[in-house]
Amino acid sequence: MTPIIYFDVCALVLIAVAAFSIIFRKMTHGVSNRLFILLVAVVFADIVFDLWAVSLDVARETNLVIRYISHTGYLVMRNVTIPIYTLYIISLTDTWHKLKGRFVTGVFITFPITVVLIALILNPFTKDMFYINDNLEYTRGNCFPLVYITALSYVGFGIYYIVRYRRLFRIGQFISLLVIYPLTLTAAAIQLFFPTWLLELFCSAVAVILVAITIQRPEELVDMVTELGKHGAYADAMKRNFVNQKEIGIILINISNYSSVSAMLGYDNSSKLLKTIADKLASINKDMKVYADLYYLDRGSFRVVVNKSSWDKIERMAEAINIELKNSMVISQLELNLMAYVCVAYCPTDISDFRSLVAFGSDLCSAVPYSGNVLKASDVIADRAFKLSNDIDSIIDDALANRKFSVYYQPIFSVEKQRFISAEALLRLIDDKYGFIPPDVFITAAEKSGAIHRIGDYVLEEVCHFISGDEFKELGLDYIEINLSVAQCMQTDLADKVLQIMNKYGVTPDKINLEITETAASYAQNVMMNNLEKLTQAGISFSLDDYGTGYSNIKSVASLPISIVKLDKTFVDEEDNPRMWIVLKNTIKMLKDMDMSIVVEGVENAELAKKFADLDCEYIQGYYYSKPVPKSDFITFMKNSAS
DSSP states (O other): OOOBOHHHHHHHHHHHHHHHHHHHTTOOSSHHHHHHHHHHHHHHHHHHHHHHHHHHHHTTOSOHHHHHHHHHHHHHHHHHHHHHHHHHHHHHHTOHHHHTTOHHHHHHHHHHHHHHHHHHHHHHHHOSSEEEOTTSOEEEOTTTHHHHHHHHHHHHHHHHHHHHTGGGSOHHHHHHHHHHHHHHHHHHHHHHHOTTBOOHHHHHHHHHHHHHHHTOOHHHHBOTTTOSBOHHHHHHHHHHHHHTTOOEEEEEEEETTHHHHHHHHOHHHHHHHHHHHHHHHHHHHHHTTOOOEEEEEETTEEEEEEEGGGHHHHHHHHHHHHHHHHSOEEETTEEEOOOEEEEEEEETTTOOSHHHHHHHHHHHHHHSOOOSSOEEHHHHHHSHHHHHHHHHHHHHHHHHHTTOEEEEEEEEEETTTTEEEEEEEEEEEEETTTEEEOHHHHHHHHHHHTTHHHHHHHHHHHHHHHHTSHHHHHHTOOEEEEEEOHHHHTOTTHHHHHHHHHHHHTOOGGGEEEEEEHHHHHHOOHHHHHHHHHHHHTTOEEEEEEETSSSOOHHHHHHSOOSEEEEOHHHHHTTTOHHHHHHHHHHHHHHHHTTOEEEEOOOOSHHHHHHHHHTTOSEEOSTTTOOOEEHHHHHHHHHHHHO
């Protein structure tokens, strides 16, 4: 019967599509990609040899040399396909380091295919694998079953490897890697009993396409702008490394001013900048022959992952990268200066797990001052500031659970009444291990983690408890100011929560003044406006804190229910600047014309207190009168100032 070659023709089309996809999608970097390319090439060559051999068999070609070459080529390609696929699986698990030096494993991988290849090379003389009989028919030899035995040994090893490292694959990847085996084995069995049905290579081509769809996905693996690995590919690779206990070196690159640079450049030019940086990294990698894997994680963060075999070059590579990024770059005639943090980390020595690696990378810029030098993770981790940054979430949780937060009070002086009429409540944290932790550190962390809501409730409870006591009544204060963060302002139930706590302690609305920052004012979202409106209707007054730091605009200030504006300390610091003083005087006049009272913050001496009093500022706050002090000290201070 004449062999049905349509399956081979379809297989050839499928493999051609897979090859075009590899080239078009630029899936050419990395061991896994190169092995997949080799797999596609071998299957393609196998199909070509099969079509050639079948055509010669059908034509009863009398040139036996050509026929032996075509069939031998087909069988060689057919037999190396499964070992290459096995190597591809190993590369996906990134466990090469575990196989090095293991003699038994090495023999198991290389011996079966070596035996088959030797048998095929000697076959023209031995006729053990196949031969052309006197009727010019292709006939299998006595040792031909060796082909199937060898294939089955690799199938068993491949299935074992996939199952053993199954947690390294997503469920779709795991299934597609496994399903290839029953697919190709079924096709081989059918073709064994029905030789004219050329299904083997068709199923091999389908298997290759299946892998390309489920695993070789550039939209998941490769960033289209930089052509480097994406965040997901980096995460998968790092998780594999930690699971497999593979030693690697990582050069972490965070461009701390990327957000501002990107905002200035716009999307297209930002893409050009990222591509320029990626090309520089790729060039350094190639020139130094490090063969590192390069990734772009978004928001100006790059990662260079180096195998242990190239650790002798990693610090020189980091220095070369740092020098390149410190040099100014020209993008569309704009000269840019980047602030790039470059840090070398050795895993798992410096960082022992994936979550810690992610936290280290994200905290690098905020926890370490920029120096322009290459950093070492071991030094950074040993630094108190970084340790604090790494532990801050657990410190906050402990402080809330064990009431380690303290509310301090800073008095506010009335120029008209010549006495202290209010105070600002300020939160302080003193940890058993780290001592005093600055508010900007724990407040920023709390806003990120969501703990800021519990902290806000704690402060409000403490202040209301103080106001409800007899000691507060004896001090003669009009009200206490309490700060609200941006996150708190965005809570839908903020107003209800504030009023509920005040009712719990019997605190009247006139005793509370809530401070919102310029940052919060700039949002002016519906949720925040509803909160402010509801609290204002309840009789609570509002202050605008940190005015002058640049976030708000006059329209937002005018539209909010604000009765007091607190001038930021930056105004005070610039009081010797004639131009700033002009700005200050006109700002004060504008605010007073809007019928708003003014508090000046950060006043540290009598001269400044008098200058602002002469400008008709109603209230003055600062170290000149008192720094923020604990409640007991504040009560003592107020009693002494009244006597």
